[in-house]
Amino acid sequence: MINKILKWTSIIIGSLIIFLLIFYTYVYFNTESRINKIYDIQVQNLNIPTDSLSLAKGKHLAEIRACTGCHGTDFSGGQAFADDQSPIGILYSSNITKGKGGINYTDADWIKALRHGLGKDNRSLWFMPSHEIYQISNQDMASLISYVKTRPPVDKENHNKSIKPLGRILTFFNEFPLLPAEKIDHNAVPVDAVTVSVTPEYGKYLAITCTGCHSENFKGAEAHGPGEPPIPDISSTGSLGKWTSDGFVTTLQTGKRPDGKPLNPAMPWKAFNYTHEELNAIYTYLHGLP
Incomplete structure (x- = not known):
């Protein structure tokens, strides 16, 4: 009797392990497909100003739209959202200046990142809250880009990003905002300007x-x-x-x-x-x- 119980217990546990392996294999390839998806989008053409008023407005927007909160006041990044000890993966905010370890973006690259959550390779950025920014007005977007792109270069190497099994599973069930491009309406038409008012x-x-x-x-x-x-x-x-x-x-x-x-x-x-x-x-x- 005991041998029979042990036999069926082994079968059940073995079947469960096989099921979990099959499930995680599906999760892995599903998330890999989403991570590597190439988006075909039409990049908006914006005239990026350089006047002092636009730069001042861009500075204010960077503060209230959480740019400095994640990338730091010097935009060199380095804030950890998940590190070596995290079961989710390794995610640090990027150095978005032109210094060593930073980025070299054109105006179109900035628009692509902020309006569409995409990198230069047209794949989704990781854990970048573009879905909370992409609908701002054309005027605000142009001012924000004018400020961020003119920040002094800072030399700081980026950390290598990675996603662990738990992070993949949470991404699979849309419980972790790893891929902002998936949460954006890429055909949205932003307004030119918004009226500042207590409304x-x-x-x-x-x-x-x-x-x-x-x-x-x-x-x-x-x-x-x-x-x-x-x-x-x-x-x-x-x-x-x-x-x-x-x-x-x-x-x-x-x-x-x-x-x-x-x-x-x-x-x-x-x-x-x-x-x-x-x-x-x-x-x-x-x-x-x-």
Whole structure:
């Protein structure tokens, strides 16, 4: 009897192992296909300005669209999103200056990266939140590129990127935003300009940057790592629903909630140099979400 039980246990375990191997083989080739997909897109033609006002606006956009938050104020990159110890893979922000270890992009390359999430080889960039940027207006995009492309070169070698089995499985189930090109409407037609105003419409235009952490419906998400608190709900159903607009503005400018408690250290509030008008617009949008 015991031998029979052991026999069937071995068969079940062996079958399970074979199934998992077949499943992961499928996951591997599926994700490899997606990683190596060549996109056939029409690159937009933008006139990139060089005047001081456009550069100043581009600097501000780089701060509020999380460019400096990931690539650093000198744009040399190096921030780790997944390292040697991570079960997901190895992902560091890139050096996007023209220094050693950086990049050498034409205007078309910048547009391709920011509008389509694609590298020079027309394959998807990795873990670059282009899907949170690609719909900004032509005027804003041109100003952003004008600033970023003129940053002083910094010599810093990039880390080699890689994706581990868990990262592939999460990518397979669309639970990890490895390939931004998959989340972009490559036929979208951006508007030429947006009107700066304290309105829900302008707030929505700005708040797209928040979706990377707080999720697309702003209802929060799981913690980024072990020991960290969950990402909070910032819609009207979360704590923000009880805050005033002044409280929201103060929180994003000081890092302290209206009740005096500090924000989660993972919240990069210092990286977002929003104006009062922009913060009030974001509050108006978020506070109106059901």
